[in-house]
Amino acid sequence: MKGLDEPSFFPPIGEYALIGDMQACALVSRLGCVDWLCLPNIADPPLFSGVLGRWGGRFRIGAEGDWTVEREYLDDTPILRTCFIQEAASFSVTDFLALRTEGLGGPIEPERELLRIVEVESGCPKVAFSFEPRPGFGRDPRLQRRGRNAWACQHRADLILFRNDFSVSEADDRQVCGSEQLNAGEKRYFSLSFCRRDVGAIPGLGPECETKKNAAHDWWSAWLSQAELGGxxxxxxxxxxxxxxxxxxxxxxxxxxxxxxxxxxxxxxxxxxxxxxxxxxxxxxxxxxxxxxxxxxxxxxxxxxxxxxxxxxxxxxxxxxxxxxxxxxxxxxxxxxxxxxxxxxxxxxxxxxxxxxxxxxxxxxxxxxxxxxxxxxxxxxxxxxxxxxxxxxxxxxxxxxxxxxxxxxxxxxxxxxxxxxxxxxxxxxxxxxxxxxxxxxxxxxxxxxxxxxxxxxxxxxxxxxxxxxxxxxxxxxxxxxxxxxxxxxxxxxxxxxxxxxxxxxxxxxxxxxxxxxxxxxxxxxxxxxxxxxxxxxxxxxxxxxxxxxxxxxxxxxxxxxxxxxxxxxxxxxxxxxxxxxxxxxxxxxxxxxxxxxxxxxxxxxx
Amino acid sequence: MNGILQEVAANWVVVAAWGLVATAVTTSVLEGAQLFGFSRLSLPFLFGTFVVSNRRRAMIFGYLLYLVGGWLFAFFYALLFSALATSEWWVGALLGIAHGLFLVAVFLPTLPMIHPRMATEYDAPGPGQRLEPPGAFGLHYGKLTPIATVASQTVYGCIMALAYPA
CATH class of the missing domain: 1.50.10.10 (Glycosyltransferase)
Structure with missing residues (x-):
């Protein structure tokens, strides 16, 4: 796992954060690791089930060494921001599942999409990631390269497409990993999209991810504003x-x-x-x-x-x-x-x-x-x-x-x-x-x-x-x-x-x-x-x-x-x-x- | 040549009606392959996204275009049957296989170069290029995509052969 310490398997259950799009849900650990994600719906077989076993697969973004970790949900929405802090450097990972607020009438989008945005706040941290999908409870991941920075995993009628804009990535048929020294203010984007029984849609990175984050934030904020709270x-x-x-x-x-x-x-x-x-x-x-x-x-x-x-x-x-x-x-x-x-x-x-x-x-x-x-x-x-x-x-x-x-x-x-x-x-x-x-x-x-x-x-x-x-x-x-x-x-x-x-x-x-x-x-x-x-x-x-x-x-x-x-x-x-x-x-x-x-x-x- | 055209013209009602039936059956075979998870290929969706980027409208336009295409191909098949002076079912099947092979070996792999909304394997997708390219023989859409496509076209050829009185 290049650039990342060996993960501490099985963190306390209570340390998991929940993100989702009201069809699929993911659990994210304090270390920035997606250890559970079922696609396309909540009771479908998981793509990541690392919370249930070492062979279960996970998607981790982090950095080597000791970091203080602070987390929050942005404005009470299920958009999770995990901050990794050291004296000399700090960066954050923002995790959420995109909402297709325009439905079928909107632009062509994948059926589900997990987005992870890395943003360096200070210093020059060396940020690393590892992506280990295990569709069908760890059976046959079959990762294949698709273009420059994209990898696909076809499992039965499902297409799982992983894209990122890291400059360095290595892959075999079981995992993709990479690391990059980033400077303050730099951002990197990761998109994990899914479609079943359909021609795949390839989502864009960069500003498009920011637009999706804002759309998700706006939807959840508007939804929460209906709450009749009591004090x-x-x-x-x-x-x-x-x-x-x-x-x-x-x-x-x-x-x-x-x-x-x-x-x-x-x-x-x-x-x-x-x-x-x-x-x-x-x-x-x-x-x-x-x-x-x-x-x-x-x-x-x-x-x-x-x-x-x-x-x-x-x-x-x-x-x-x-x-x-x-x-x-x-x-x-x-x-x-x-x-x-x-x-x-x-x-x-x-x-x-x-x-x-x-x-x-x-x-x-x-x-x-x-x-x-x-x-x-x-x-x-x-x-x-x-x-x-x-x-x-x-x-x-x-x-x-x-x-x-x-x-x-x-x-x-x-x-x-x-x-x-x-x-x-x-x-x-x-x-x-x-x-x-x-x-x-x-x-x-x-x-x-x-x-x-x-x-x-x-x-x-x-x-x-x-x-x-x-x-x-x-x-x-x-x-x-x-x-x-x-x-x-x-x-x-x-x-x-x-x-x-x-x-x-x-x-x-x-x-x-x-x-x-x-x-x-x-x-x-x-x-x-x-x-x-x-x-x-x-x-x-x-x-x-x-x-x-x-x-x-x-x-x-x-x-x-x-x-x-x-x-x-x-x-x-x-x-x-x-x-x-x-x-x-x-x-x-x-x-x-x-x-x-x-x-x-x-x-x-x- | 005139005789061939006259024969097809004399049978245009048969060609049009059975062309519609054959297209519907072909669509059902391909859609069935999607539903059973054999392939993710949807030719109507790919045709529809030639003209619109909205998924709902793409499906509607796509089915209309696919229907029109099926009708046009029905006349092409009729011309071939008349030219060969036979419309035995196996001749239709052979034409369908050739048609299907053309689709998976030539049409699908070259689609990213002509489809306005399809990404190529070499570039990062822009805001407009969002559709997954089919890859060689359409294998990106599932391992059984070539078989499902050739099978559906074979059925199309058989129906047209059985219907056309050459």
């Missing part, structure tokens, strides 16, 4: 909104859970899953997060996708679909990659697609309610679909399921699933007064009353003085912190207060809350605190009127995030490291809800 924690809110938007497909409106697969929930364990899909259980949290902060288009687009994706399985719901609404997500292991810090296996696809998760029905119908509460509408065909879900809930709520945490060792009567079934029926009754939804109100009323008893009476463990995680069991489950949020019980109800205290005592370390005791799920390994549960605890406290505690907890959590404010799925408070897929949409949606709850409680107090 405190605005920076974190904006970061979370942008993270969620990056996970939202601009083509279909679907919102993926995360842009990555198999980042481990515990180092060395096998808790590695592919999260590049869309979970129904997240629907309510994500849609209502968007709409509460003023993003009605994203909320409506997501709702439309929900209705499209569920067409095949109606009146039942699968737990998870891909961004195009496909539910056949066969889980496979990728043998070429050893996994992040040897935490294999690397999995693609997700076996949860065959599970039963009854909470999904509540999440989808709550999402519809949230849409209507904020001025949205839906038509008769959507109402028919929702009625089918309501009838399914009435028919199936007595069944055990795999629950929100997708337990793989067997089905239980999870309390959160029952509560979300209650929420489905409660929201259906609410919607039937305000939308085209027509239901048998008497029957739904009756089932809702039974469910309320099941949750609030049968779910209460008198001996343990807490709501249990599942009927007939005694374990604690942090998902029950959401019961007041969905409206089945008041936050200051003595049973809720007692449940919170037990969860806080037994599943939490400070503000960090585990979803349950990891011993109960059969994986035989520990795991990190579940980030969404940490924010749910904050939201619960705000709803219970314990504002000071809520704000203190939220501030402590925010302080624990990385320099860019991104959250993965889990967090290990002992080491201060993020765990699991990164960044996680549910974590950011939970943060947004927590902040909104604090704002709401603050307003009602004043």
């Amino acid at each position: 405190r924690f605005n920076e974190e809110v904006k970061r979370s909104l942008v993270a969620l938007r990056l996970l939202t497909s601009r083509e279909t409106g679907a919102v993926a859970a995360a842009p990555t697969t198999s980042l481990p929930e515990w180092i060395g364990a096998k808790r590695n899953w592919d999260y590049r899909y869309c979970w129904m259980r997240d629907a309510y949290f994500v849609l209502s997060a968007f709409i509460q902060y003023g993003f009605k288009n994203e909320a409506s687009g997501y709702f439309n996708w929900l209705m499209h994706a569920t067409e095949q399985d109606k009146p039942d719901l699968r737990p998870v679909y891909d961004i195009f609404g496909r539910s056949d997500l066969k889980e496979q292991e990728v043998s070429q990659l050893e996994g992040y810090r040897n935490s294999g296996p690397v999995r693609i696809g997700n076996g949860a697609s065959g599970q039963v998760q009854l909470d999904s029905y509540g999440s989808v119908i709550l999402a519809a309610r949230s849409l209507v509460e904020h001025g949205g509408t839906f038509g008769v065909s959507e109402a028919r679909r929702l009625r089918g879900f309501v009838e399914t809930v009435c028919r199936r709520w007595k069944e055990p399921d795999n629950g929100i945490w997708e337990m793989r060792q067997g089905r239980l009567h999870h309390l959160y699933s029952k509560a979300m079934c209650w929420a489905a029926l409660d929201s259906a009754l609410w919607l039937s007064d305000r939308s085209p939804l027509e239901i048998n109100r008497d029957a739904v009323h009756a089932e809702r009353a039974v469910l309320e008893k099941v949750v609030c009476v049968s779910g209460w463990n008198e001996k343990g003085q807490a709501f249990t995680g599942a009927l007939g069991r005694e374990h604690l489950d942090a998902s029950v912190l959401l019961l007041p949020k969905i409206g089945i019980i008041k936050a200051d109800h003595p049973h809720m207060v007692a449940t919170f205290e037990r969860i806080d005592a037994e599943l939490a370390k400070g503000p960090f809350v585990w979803r349950y005791d990891p011993a109960i799920d059969g994986h035989g390994s520990p795991e990190g605190a579940f980030v969404a549960c940490c924010f749910w605890a904050v939201e619960y406290l705000a709803m219970a009127g314990r504002m000071e505690e809520a704000v203190t907890r939220l501030q402590t959590l925010i302080d624990a995030a990385g320099d860019l404010g991104l959250w993965s799925e889990e967090y290990d408070p002992e080491t201060g490291h993020m765990l699991g897929n990164m960044p996680q949409g549910l974590s950011h949606a939970a943060l947004l809800h927590a902040v909104r709850a604090i704002h709401g409680a603050g307003k009602s107090n004043s």
Whole structure:
């Protein structure tokens, strides 16, 4: 790797930055290395998967020696600027994915384009790069030179075109690398473009890259300006909104859970899953997060996708679909990659697609309610679909399921699933007064009353003085912190207060809350605190009127995030490291809800 | 020569109608090859970008130009069938193969020199030259591009041969 120190493989997960164009997402390490990029869409095979194995491929720009690294997102947009600083010299690398703001009507552009701009601020640093594509999880890169400073990699029907304006580059069929001594004020450009099943478009370098940067900056700034912010924690809110938007497909409106697969929930364990899909259980949290902060288009687009994706399985719901609404997500292991810090296996696809998760029905119908509460509408065909879900809930709520945490060792009567079934029926009754939804109100009323008893009476463990995680069991489950949020019980109800205290005592370390005791799920390994549960605890406290505690907890959590404010799925408070897929949409949606709850409680107090 | 022209003129309706059918089938074969990932070549798109730089309009213009080109070639094939005094299917197939080979061996490699929006292998692309050049035999558009192109033209020749009453 000419001109670059041997990379420190597997930097901490929390140090990765996210950039994207709302179809593809890339992870960029602190050292200026693109270690993850799937093309053309979020769940397609990666071009770089260095975060999951040494053979995974990466695209690095940096310099030899010790440099102080500072990073920022430009004006809150997902345009990342990484500054490498020494006493005698400094330079920056600006990374972003271009947005085709004019679509098909604009000039001929590649389908996707990653741009990296090097700019020397002072001194004469020797900047180096290495480009090692590994399409299809490291199979057969086939790099070929195309012209003076361009290399192409043809993989099946895909064309990956790499161009730069470095004066010196060396290449073989597996990598291109180069280095150049640059002077203050000089700039260099790198373009990585992609097209599938089409004649390739060759993007220009130089001023064209600057134009694309400005276009991306303008688009994101205009998008963020719609945000209805509430005062405190605005920076974190904006970061979370942008993270969620990056996970939202601009083509279909679907919102993926995360842009990555198999980042481990515990180092060395096998808790590695592919999260590049869309979970129904997240629907309510994500849609209502968007709409509460003023993003009605994203909320409506997501709702439309929900209705499209569920067409095949109606009146039942699968737990998870891909961004195009496909539910056949066969889980496979990728043998070429050893996994992040040897935490294999690397999995693609997700076996949860065959599970039963009854909470999904509540999440989808709550999402519809949230849409209507904020001025949205839906038509008769959507109402028919929702009625089918309501009838399914009435028919199936007595069944055990795999629950929100997708337990793989067997089905239980999870309390959160029952509560979300209650929420489905409660929201259906609410919607039937305000939308085209027509239901048998008497029957739904009756089932809702039974469910309320099941949750609030049968779910209460008198001996343990807490709501249990599942009927007939005694374990604690942090998902029950959401019961007041969905409206089945008041936050200051003595049973809720007692449940919170037990969860806080037994599943939490400070503000960090585990979803349950990891011993109960059969994986035989520990795991990190579940980030969404940490924010749910904050939201619960705000709803219970314990504002000071809520704000203190939220501030402590925010302080624990990385320099860019991104959250993965889990967090290990002992080491201060993020765990699991990164960044996680549910974590950011939970943060947004927590902040909104604090704002709401603050307003009602004043 | 007059007799050949008169024969083609007498059958112009057949030539025009089946020329349209053969062009449509050829397009479907090439587009199918794209969809299945065998080749990234799109002749309509390349033709369209001769006249416009906007991708949407390029596809519309490209299909129109390709259709007109297909019709013109139908008359050329008819002239050849009349000149050879035969339109057996294998004669059409041989003409199609020759046509396809010309496309991949001559037309595609020389395209960067005549196409206003195509980069050449020797220059960095300017703002106007953005299309990837096809390379020798169109191999830059995928390994199976020559086969898909020759196959589609062979189908074209066969259809014209079967339709033309020489």
